[in-house]
Amino acid sequence: MGIPFNADEVFEMAEEIERNGGKFYRAAAKKFPALRKLLLNLADMEDQHEKTFAAMRAELSGEEMEPPVFDPDGEAQMYLRVMADGHVFNLRADPAEKLGGIETPQDLLKMAMCVERDSIAFYVGLKESVSAKAGKDKVEAIIKEEISHIAILNEKLEALKPQ
Amino acid sequence: MTVALNSIAAFEIAERIERNGAAFYRRAAEMFDAFRVSKILLDLAAWENKHEQVFARMRAQLPKRPAVPGAPGNEEALPEPQVMAGLAVFGIRSDPADDLYGNESEEDILRMALQKEKDSIVFYHGLKDFVGDKADKAQIDRIIKEEMRHVVTLDELLNEIK
Numbered sequence A: 001m002g003i004p005f006n007a008d009e010v011f012e013m014a015e016e017i018e019r020n021g022g023k024f025y026r027a028a029a030k031k032f033p034a035l036r037k038l039l040l041n042l043a044d045m046e047d048q049h050e051k052t053f054a055a056m057r058a059e060l061s062g063e064e065m066e067p068p069v070f071d072p073d074g075e076a077q078m079y080l081r082v083m084a085d086g087h088v089f090n091l092r093a094d095p096a097e098k099l100g101g102i103e104t105p106q107d108l109l110k111m112a113m114c115v116e117r118d119s120i121a122f123y124v125g126l127k128e129s130v131s132a133k134a135g136k137d138k139v140e141a142i143i144k145e146e147i148s149h150i151a152i153l154n155e156k157l158e159a160l161k162p163q
Numbered sequence B: 001m002t003v004a005l006n007s008i009a010a011f012e013i014a015e016r017i018e019r020n021g022a023a024f025y026r027r028a029a030e031m032f033d034a035f036r037v038s039k040i041l042l043d044l045a046a047w048e049n050k051h052e053q054v055f056a057r058m059r060a061q062l063p064k065r066p067a068v069p070g071a072p073g074n075e076e077a078l079p080e081p082q083v084m085a086g087l088a089v090f091g092i093r094s095d096p097a098d099d100l101y102g103n104e105s106e107e108d109i110l111r112m113a114l115q116k117e118k119d120s121i122v123f124y125h126g127l128k129d130f131v132g133d134k135a136d137k138a139q140i141d142r143i144i145k146e147e148m149r150h151v152v153t154l155d156e157l158l159n160e161i162k
Helices: A007-031 A033-060 A075-084 A095-101 A105-129 A136-160 B007-030 B035-060 B081-091 B106-130 B134-161
Strands: none
Touching: A007 A033, A007 A075, A007 A095, A007 A105, A033 A105, A033 A136, A075 A105, A075 B134, A095 A105, A105 A136, A105 B081, A105 B106, A105 B134, A136 B081, A136 B106, B007 B035, B007 B081, B007 B106, B035 B134, B081 B106, B106 B134
């Protein structure tokens, strides 16, 4: 993946993260039928986020592309590049492959929490790099929803613990 | 059961994250042969200690009887308790220095450090909801940016050793 120095590429990555998240949850729902409803709900929410990022990217095209990012010192861009270069995220990997060594619902939920955490860590950088005009508030709203996913997953994990 | 966090507990976790981070980097610094890399890791440890002090000062300024999220009158001001409890999972992992046994590769250590930094960034983003003052939010934002710089530094080190 090239260095993401414009908003179009950064939002495209955000879409890919959400697309991969949706694939991950759907594959997990097949493997763990007992958690199917929860996982498919999360997959649907990731789909919705993907649409939001796609709409934001579309709004940035054409005339709006002139001030694509607000990052005077370039640090948020550096961070996003690092986050996307494969050490932190491997956007090209098949998300379903992550499930290979996962055998228990507990391990799945822990992995899902890390997937959500990685998304949030990327979006915190994204929020730093986009202007209010480009949709800083929308990015924050998605961060809050991803944080709520962690809460949902954590509650389920706690519920599975022996009493 | 999930733990309902009040603002004092949330800041205590932030301090613990930084304390654990500093311990991790100091232990990691002992495991690298290259002096230059060890020096960078010790610098990162020093940053984490500074952050711990900042969070401790912020905690000291909180009201003695902290507002409890979800309590009457606080529903709007503070995050849902179960939300921060979810994020706290990333903050209250075992002491990361204990996870280093001495046989990890340099790449393993740097990857563990990256995970730790991501945990911090995500927890601190949630922590901002516990403070109402703009200056406090800005202070936490500065720490988040410093943790982002650490991610960049660790990535550069990873590229160097590969």
